[in-house]
Amino acid sequence: MGNTDFIKKIAPDAQKIFVNYKILASLVIAQGCLESAYGTSGLAVNGKNLFGVKGEYNGKYVIMKTWEVINGRNVQVDAKFRKYPTWYESMQDLAKLYVNGVSWDPNHYKAVVGERNYKKATAALVDAGYATDPSYASKLNRIIETYNLTKYDTAPSPSNPSTPTTPDTNNPAPVVVEEPEVSIDVFSSVYTTPPSGVPITDSNFRILYKDGRIIDMARDLS
Template sequence: KGHNLFGMKGEYKGQYVTMMTWEVINGENVQVPAKFRKYPSWKESIDDLANLYLNGVSWDKNHYRAVVGETDYQKATAALVKAGYATDPNYATKLNSIIFTYKLTKYDTTEGLPDNPDEPSNPDPIVDLPSKEYDGKDITLNQSLPKDVYFPKLHVASQDDSQAIEVIGADPDLLDDTTGKKDIEFTITRTADNGTEYDLLVNDNILYLDEKKFNHQKYFITDIAINQEGTLSKKVTASHVYVVTLNNHYVEDTISGTFTVRKMLDFVFKGTKLRYIFMDKESEFSSVEQENFGDRFGNDLMDEIVE
């Protein structure tokens, strides 16, 4: 999970994973939990080790100088142990055995290699983080919707968003709690004038509601209850796109460390089409310490962030 090739302990730019590890303390093997650096890829793990050898530690810039440039691997591993890289007194012996067994010295040359690495044919895509600054303008989600909107207009669209028709005769109740989860409910009676929009009110179709504060908010119909006693009517329940998206978005990775709200929101929303904005200054939100934040559905993680 940490892309940590060399068992580097501590944190990397605030990121770490906690793992159980064997240590030799007072001559005894004991298993203890420890923080190990979490890297975004193998490259950062390799670079970090190289920087440690080259630049040493805060109290001794030359701490690993004996390792750098050493062409005899047995001398290099002995220098690692002398510098205290590992608590295992047999660390050098174990490394030497692995190097010898798998003939790893064949990689100890740059002969025939280009000065610079080839450009990959499929480079990693630029990460599109979900955060963006609010410009005071709301985005029109469906071009069929009217540009000038007056509360409380309600439109319904098919799943492909190809059409949007105003729903006449509905008075939606907005259920909005402090976590940002929003639902709407309304009952509509079928008449001679609303047959088209009435028939579009089925599960998974889309509703656009113009709330007092936000225009063109997008909802997915989640439940339809039909009443056929007397006049034909439907009770419609719909959940906001935010709720539906995060309900189906499982965040497999975890992060640990001290994080800003932006960092945590980017982590949860990555891989979705959701974007968010800060209406207040980011400095108004304090950073929080988290351990193994993730490995749950997005809605659960957002509840934790809000809390």
């Protein structure tokens, strides 16, 4: 499957993410292309997992080799990665990460949600520490520009979901907001520990509920 074929396959689902989560389809597509080698990685082929999400999905997983730091040493180990039924669920998990943030900061990716400029969105990802590669944003920008992915930053056409259309401002498409789940730090490419300025203590232990409420276990329940 060629690069453009892969993009055409995931574009309709990325447009659903754009409608439901207010995250640019061009950003999601570019990340899928970069992190899964245009759908050819072992995780993408065997688990429909585009973004290296660890753990299980409804009890399903695939075992892949990965590098972990154990006792200060880089060691290759077998790890569970989520196995999705389709690529859409993989994109949905990425969207929920951006909407819910991480366990220690629910607003960690707030700058990405609702951003309509793809360069600002990719820069916000790097600023938030999504990837360790300093060129991550420029690589995403290059993919977006090469394949003109901004044409997908709109709702999918009801008659042909794979063909992007210009939104009708007089009769906008209804937005179906899917209730996000509680955030879980499972993205292997994401920093999942607080920065050095935020110590892991009881005073930082918070619970994020589905309706957006946050309970600080030390402060609110003391």
